[in-house]
Amino acid sequence: MKSPTSKGAPAPSFSFAPPPKRLRRADLPAGTLDLARFLIGKLLIRPIDGGAVLAGRIVETEAYGTDDPASHAYRGPTKRNRAMFEAHAHVYVYLIYGTSYCLNVSTEEPGIGAAVLIRAAEPLAGIARMRALRDRPELRDDELARGPGNLCRAFGIDPAFDGLDLDADARLILGDDGAQPEIGASVRIGLTKAAEREHRFYARGSRAVSGRRSLSP
DNA sequence: CAGAGGATCGGCT
DNA sequence: GCCGATCCTCTGG
DSSP states (O other): OOOGGGTTSOOOSOOOSSOOEEOOGGGSOOSHHHHHHHTTTOEEEEEOGGGOEEEEEEEEEEEEOTTOTTSTTTTOOOTTTGGGGSSSSBEEEEEETTTEEEEEEEOSSTTOOOEEEEEEEEEEEOHHHHHHHHTOTTOOGGGTTBSHHHHHHHHTOOGGGTTOBTTTOTTSEEEEOSOOOOEEEEOOSSOSSSTTOOOEEEETTOTTOOSOGGGOO
């Protein structure tokens, strides 16, 4: 028997204790490495239909700062990367390898191109919907948003989100519920340029982190 | 205007 | 661990 007292009532789509605080631009550190570390443990929340949300805890990020040959902004602004040059807390979404989208958050003052790649999240709410978006019913919860392309698919994030201001737009929200995982650092994943820089950050012990186990001790 | 390459993923050896 | 899929963007001629 389950929920005998709430028979017929719709299940709450989203509940945290304590409820998360929405993070605005002023709450977010500027600076690429600082924001990459700060975002570990924070909540990524995407409201969908009927008051429901998709939500997950960010467990892996990578920094792409100034003077970084691996950054899309390294050679200056282009049509694609313009969101990287907006004030910090703007969203940059791009297509990689013709198959996956990647979600980034801009990190510096206007005119400076830099961003943090959101690489993985632990699903917390809207999990059935995420599994449907992935179209992989066999996956465990902690596999749904593991890896930057998978995260975008699980959250339904596509180029329509490119340029969105996390401070002002209701389509995507950063939240803080007070959790503070222990943070580890490593080299970034999948790069050919500047591969030695330890600009990847992750939540120690999370099963939702991508990459070989040895990268996330 | 052609061509190379890419912040990935999933399947296969 | 290796490889192909798939397509957009940027670069160079």
